Amino acid sequence: LQVLGTVMTIARGNPASHEVLVDSWPHFSIVLTRLRPEEHRDPRDYYTNQLAVFYRDKGALQALLGGTEAVTQARAFQILGMQDGLDEAVQEVASARGLKVE
Secondary structure: OHHHHHHHHHHOOOOOOEEEEEOOOOOOOEEEEEEOHHHOOOOOOOOOOEEEEEEOOHHHHHHHHHHOOOOOOOOOOEEEOOOOOHHHHHHHHHHHHOOOOO
């Protein structure tokens, strides 16, 4: 729902300066929405650095978190999503990198 809401907001003029990223189109495995990078003011503020994610494949989520520039560990961030396995995927990637997740 959060991803759909962001897509609808962007279609109506994007007053919140968000962007939507997909791994491929039209047959995507993952959709990520976030504030445009140029709008990030404080790299420690995980409230403004929120990511909403919808994925069809847990492997796509792990690949996104583990090896892309779409999600950078140089910033504090929080991921919004309600799918089964989201927490486990985040924990696995964080553990592999030696990072702490709250």
